Amino acid sequence: MLEQTIKQLPSSPGIYQYFDKNSRLLYIGKAKNLSNRVKSYWQFTPTLCANSNLSLRIKKMIEQTVSMNYIVVNSEHDALILENSLIKQLNPKYNILLRDDKTYPYIYLDKSQKYPRFDITRKIINSKDILYYGPYSIGARDILDSVYELTKLVQKKGCLKSKKLCLYHQIDKCLGPCELPVTKERYQEEIDKATSYIKNKKTLIHKLQEKMEFYADEMRFEEAAELRDRVQKISRSEITSDIDFATNEDYDIFAVRNTSSKAVVVRIFMRSGKIISSSHDYININEGFDENELLFRALLDFYKDIKPPIIAPILISKDLEELNLLQEHLSRIFERKASISRPLRGKRKDLIELAILNADELLNRDKNVNNTKILHEIQELCSLEKLPSRVEVFDNSHMSGVATVGAMIVYENSKFDKKSYRTYHLEAKDEYAQMRETLTKRVNSFTKSSPPDLWILDGGATLLKLAIEILNSSSVFIDVIAISKEKVDAKAHRAKGKANDIIYTKDDLFRLKNSDKRLQWVQNLRDEAHRSAITFHKKTKLKLDQESKLLNMYGISEAKVKKLLQHFGTFNELKNLSIEEISTVLNVKDAKTIKEYYK
Incomplete structure (x- = not known):
């Protein structure tokens, strides 16, 4: 049956699924040509078996395969989208699943405003007057709060609407353009100062430490402690580098490294020649591990299907087998040609080496050894896949x-x-x-x-x-x-x-x-x-009790309320019912009382 299905596969783009003897999904793959791709896994003589030139991982998977399904789509790109969606939904045994579903925040400034202020977004804002800074893996809110701590910008969105000086002006944290005649040039000075803090974390941290010491000297210990915590959080996303870019270059850098039991994906973001943030994810290695696929998934999952506010050239730590397909996919998202490359010399290669160095360090200092030990013991005890x-x-x-x-x-x-x-x-x-x-x-x-x-x-x-x-x-x-x-x-x-x-x-x-x-x-x-x-x-229960008491005031007893809930489940359900529906449980008079109450 399996051999017949393989031999009858169409030469169309699509996805294929392999199943074991228990109908358990082993693997989902994509193909530009289903027939050619799937046949490459197998040899047909003297009997159907795994192709001898496959990797040990793939050979083991093929040996467990007893059946397959496939879905035909219009293009290889459609196959990529469907494959990625199904992997996330079904979590096959031999596919790599990255669960980092979050989008990274950006700090932005709307220059079209008379007195603009910085804020946070996770998506593109439809305006040509927006300046973006980021993305930030952690600390975006702390950076923003620090900017408002150290400058005299308009502090809150609603401040200008009041047209009246508030506490922020009184404590010297706002110039007070809501009421005072603040010139555009004077306000721009504060914008420039804030921008320098956002672009240079070292300067920002130094200023925060100065203010923290001032608060401590003034015995304002709670405020000092708040700044201390903020400094620590901002510092956590910082990777220091001696690489000096004379130009204002932007790069998104991705590196993958692994040991026998664990892999790590490192992402570093360089903006205007400076590293502004980084992030990483650990992956426990199982039978489905493949370093090439991990890097491919890391790129696919990071950019998702949303155009990022800042589009930078992408640097990767190793060559990808399906680079052209990934570039085509990201180009559609970016609405311009995506640049993905593995640099072999110069400062760009130094950035990759920096990412690899940090990946190796993360693997060396991973503190989850004891936890991994208990996980392996649970896996062995319970015979987990x-x-x-x-x-x-x-x-x-x-x-x-x-x-x-x-x-x-x-x-x-x-x-x-x-x-x-x-x-x-x-x-x-x-x-x-x-x-x-x-x-x-x-x-x-x-x-x-x-x-x-x-x-x-x-x-x-x-x-x-x-x-x-x-x-x-x-x-x-x-x-x-x-x-x-x-x-x-x-x-x-x-x-x-x-x-x-x-x-x-x-x-x-x-x-x-x-x-x-x-x-x-x-x-x-x-x-x-x-x-x-x-x-x-x-x-x-507390919320239900409060609702019950209100109904009691309308003459519906506790016993009747309980009877209603046992039949209909929740008060939210009760609100949407008709008098006829309620009267199937209580009498018509009570049903009318309840409908009147909810009106």
Whole structure:
């Protein structure tokens, strides 16, 4: 069947998907010519098998492949877009997935304003009078706040509208153009000063340190501490360099380095001949690792499909096999020809060497060794397909069927990623249906937020099976484990310090000692999910109680409110119902009262 599918492939552009014997997605690839590309993986005599000149990684993947699908598209560029989208949604075993979905902020100045002020944006503003500075990986807000600390610009957007001097003028932080006759030349002096701080971090940090010392001498310790923290944050994105560019050149620099267990992507941004910021991402190496693909994905994911405010030539640390395709793709986004090159000499090569030096340093000083050790132990214990670098943990909470909520917490790079936490209002009444609703909501969001390496559920074998069924129906593979409290006399038992919980996998269950680090690691994540769910439940319950009291004042009793919520789920649902719908639960008089209340 597989051989027949391969031999009948069209010579059209498209994407192809390889699956293993369990129908698990192994790999998604793109092709200008599907027939030629896919056939290059295989030899057909004497039997269908992996081509002998493939890399060990690809050969291992082909040996696991028992079936394939393909989708025909109009062009190679369309294939690139579809491939990238599907990789993010489905997280195949042998593809590299970068989860850095954030866009980087820029500081901008609108010169068309009479008294312009600096602000932050993450996208292009439709005006020819905008000046951009950036991008900034971290510290953009701190730089902006520092500029307003050290200059006398208009501090807030609404200041000029008041046409009346405010506190900022009184404390000598604003020239007061809202009321005073400030000349354009005088205000420009402050703009120039602010611009010099934005362009030169060393000058900015030096000025902040001077002001910090002044505050300390004046015993204004809180303000001094605030500036100290700001200096530290601004300094964190700083890479020092002795490279001297005589001209005002801009470059985006990308480098990839790896050890046997970890890779790192480094991005450095040079503007006007000075390095203004940098960022990096660690990648735990698994069977899907390929340095060329990692660099390709890093470029594809950084620029996404949004034209950046500043378009700079791109320097890369190694040659790319599909450079022309990437240049064509970025040229469409930039709306002009994209420049991507690997410099071999001169100062541009020195920039690449600087990026590689920092990448090697990041790998050497990576502090997650102990964390990686426990991750490998969890992977081995639970027979996980991937090292669980990013983990999502789920729990639900309610009180007698009221204020039913779900929570998802995220653990990555040795810490809880609280910006990625999610909470859900649920309508389901029992634990099984609640978890189904929570997990389904998460699966539906994979198009916006890529799947993790591992799910952990607060529950037993039944909920574990449910999660696997939901994922299978969505053609997404994620390792799943569950953890439940041990039962004593048919009741969940949790004695402090003796929490002998049970870990469930698809094929086994483990009763580890409560001193086992692997159990403690899973318990720690489960407890954080429980805390998040309980916190959100309490907030929801408080809001419901307040709404209930208001309805009580209109003559709807607590018992009737509870009956409504048990039937319809939330007050938000109740607001949108008709009198006829409400009267299916309460009488018509009460239904009219409730509709009158919500009017």
